[in-house]
Amino acid sequence: MALKFMPKLSAPSMFFVMVVLAMTTFPAIQATHEFKETHLSFYSHDFLSGANITDVAFAGIPGKIWNYDQFATVYAEDAPLTEGIDLKSASVGRIQGMFMVSSLDGRNAYDMLSIVFTNKKYNGSTLQIQGIDKQFEQYRELSVVSGTGNFRFVQGYITYKTVFVDLPNAYFVTQCNVTVRHY
Numbered sequence: 001m002a003l004k005f006m007p008k009l010s011a012p013s014m015f016f017v018m019v020v021l022a023m024t025t026f027p028a029i030q031a032t033h034e035f036k037e038t039h040l041s042f043y044s045h046d047f048l049s050g051a052n053i054t055d056v057a058f059a060g061i062p063g064k065i066w067n068y069d070q071f072a073t074v075y076a077e078d079a080p081l082t083e084g085i086d087l088k089s090a091s092v093g094r095i096q097g098m099f100m101v102s103s104l105d106g107r108n109a110y111d112m113l114s115i116v117f118t119n120k121k122y123n124g125s126t127l128q129i130q131g132i133d134k135q136f137e138q139y140r141e142l143s144v145v146s147g148t149g150n151f152r153f154v155q156g157y158i159t160y161k162t163v164f165v166d167l168p169n170a171y172f173v174t175q176c177n178v179t180v181r182h183y
Contacts, residue, residue: 043082097113111130122151144158
């Protein structure tokens with residue numbers, strides 16, 4: 001037996017009802033969940049060669065040297081993150097993903113990276129980083145576009161600052177400062 005209390009609505013009327021329901025429901029959900037703001041600081045250690053290599057070029061323009069300043073060179077990255085500037089300081093996790101030299105002059109890379117936390121406080125949580133990295137500037141800023149675990153529904157940004165460069169050993173240390181809002 002069909003219930004007859006719901007009137008038949010045209011498509012535009014049904015759309016209007018759905019919009020009204022969404023507008024009245026979302027603020028109620030949002031009001032019950034307060035956003036927290038979290039600030040994190042840690043260091044990324046990139047090795048471009050040697051036994052501990054963390055950044056590896058895996059695609060590029062045929063016949064050209066695949067390098068950080070060569071347009072269309074694509075890298076995979078899996079670098080350690082630590083609390084302090086010293087590689088032997090406490091581990092925070094790993095920064096994993098890929099980036100591609102995306103400007104014709106080789107100055108910018110497009111990053112698609114995940115910060116995978118392994119430390120006690122955020123173990124298993126991730127932050128997803130995306131955007132243009134002006135890779136040869138000392139200070140850079142990218143978007144935090146998503147997260148998991150403790151960082152669900154995250155929004156925010158990350159700043160990179162190159163703090164140590166060892167060209168003969170192809171070793172770089174970058175300070176990462178993260179500011180995010182999340183539930």
